[in-house]
Amino acid sequence: MVSTQRSEGMHAFFDGYVHSMSTFKQFVEQYEIAMSTKIQKEFLADYDSKYKVIKCISEFDWEIQFQQAYTNSMFKLVQNEIRRLLYCHVIPLTEEEAGAAATMGIPCCHIFKLMSFKDMKVINERYILRRWRKDVVRRHSEIFFAGGYPHMTDEFKKFKEVECYFQECTNMAFGSREKMEFIQRRLAALKNDLINWNDTMAINESITINTEQDGD
Template sequence: MPNTRHRFCLWHILCKVPEKFKGVTDYDSACLEFKAVIYDSLTIEMFERNWNEFVVKHGLERNEWLSKLYVDREYWVPIYLNHTFWAGMVSTQRSESMHAYFDGYVNSMSTLKQFVEQYEIAMCDKNEKEFYADFKSKNTVVNCISVFKWEQQFQKAFTNSIFKLVQEEIKRMWYCHVIQPTEEGRREADNEPGIERHKIMEKSIINNWFRREFVYDVEYRENGQYFSCNCKKFESKGILCCHIMRLMSLKDIKFINERYLLRRWRKDVNRVHSKKFFHGGYPHMTEEFEKYREMERLFQEASDLAYDDNKIKFVKQRLVELKRDLLSWNDGMIAPTSNAQVTIDTNNVDENEENERVILNPHVTRSRGRPRINRHRSVREITQRANSGRNRKRWKAA
């Protein structure tokens, strides 16, 4: 895989900071500044400058661990990797995801045979959870927090979990404002017609007494409606950043281009991988069950091909005919052939199904009042109930 982009796990690197900096005089300050160099460098030049200042300030020029990290900086520093799409991943998730994936199905004492038997069950359960998440995204609505038309566009296109991340960026947009360009900035912008450059300042409130301010460069091309920000959030995570959103509100843009609605985040996409059935000859898979799954697979493939109204009506019509033939099926007979014409009006499908529906006995339910007593009664109890009945009649007559 020559085009594969590799990176080091940032979580494992930061875990070694306490061990590697234990001899530093100002330990707490060094740890905070090291993380700031990694996360707060907006350009490669800024990172290299901040790195050199950090190393000189704390006397870490001969630190072998930092020297090796600097040589391999293109494999772990975010500013070198943000131009590649990572779907938000910054650390290795292989071990953790495998443990979480099979948690509850296998353990350290499970044999290889048990793992093979539990593998398909785990896959089916994960597919069911994915179906349930898709169902919630398609049938529940997360309310918008603004009046922008493009937020409604995100709401209709994205799944609920991704749309909530978009709303987090909308909330951060409240702390961003546009810096008016200087005369020099206007002259540079005039050199490239069709491209607008803006500087967006974001104020990050850490606590009551400490705030950080970052200035981001955002470009906008009206021809084709292209956006670009040096934070590279869309390129690395697939979600527009708050700086581009702030510029969109400034330009009064109603709707965004479809290129910024990634297919992997959409809820109207038919994901074929969830329909795959994992055949492996497992002990609990009988021959009859495999035949049933094969029939179900063929039906799913036929359903996927019916993507317009005429084909959908055609499939519904054939299913009605197939159902009629199956209801009239007798053991030992050859498969009946339906003589129904293909031009049957599919508007009457529901009525035909009602006429062909098998009528079953109603469910037996308990009637109102006290339940009937079938136990044996003594002579004394029968006599007392009869006398009480006579007394009630006499009282009514009086």
């Protein structure tokens, strides 16, 4: 926390969890809760980015590129720059006159304006940064603090239970191509069921569970 910016980021992160009178023990407990809450929010944001599509606001092909690649929150920022195209005027400069420019990771409205002026259909993939992509698995999201488990929501506890079942199955199948393909086929069918999930399927599943419990 040597810089003001980093210090302010820490204050924002722990706002509502710790204060100037918190003990070290309270800090450790609240730190685990804060991290758990942050991870849950990231899971929700990742889910929204994968299964909730934000409609394009233009007919530019490169907007579709960003829609398919970027998380919803970053795609909204891209769309903000697209909206600014109406008020943007670009005067072409030489490379020496333009100099170097840096952005937060998304093209600004001036770049988009120039692309439309030159009738560019797509944007080079190197300008779609990996850190904002929704198809990237971020390993830090798997960090889990055992001490914070009692504070987890029931939904997140269930997520961890399902994750453990999956891990056990893959461990049991490891080393056998036939077993791994068996799991893959079952997961493909399960994924299809989840994509087409509806109230009728939920009712049938509930009946199946109750029947199995009664049998036990």
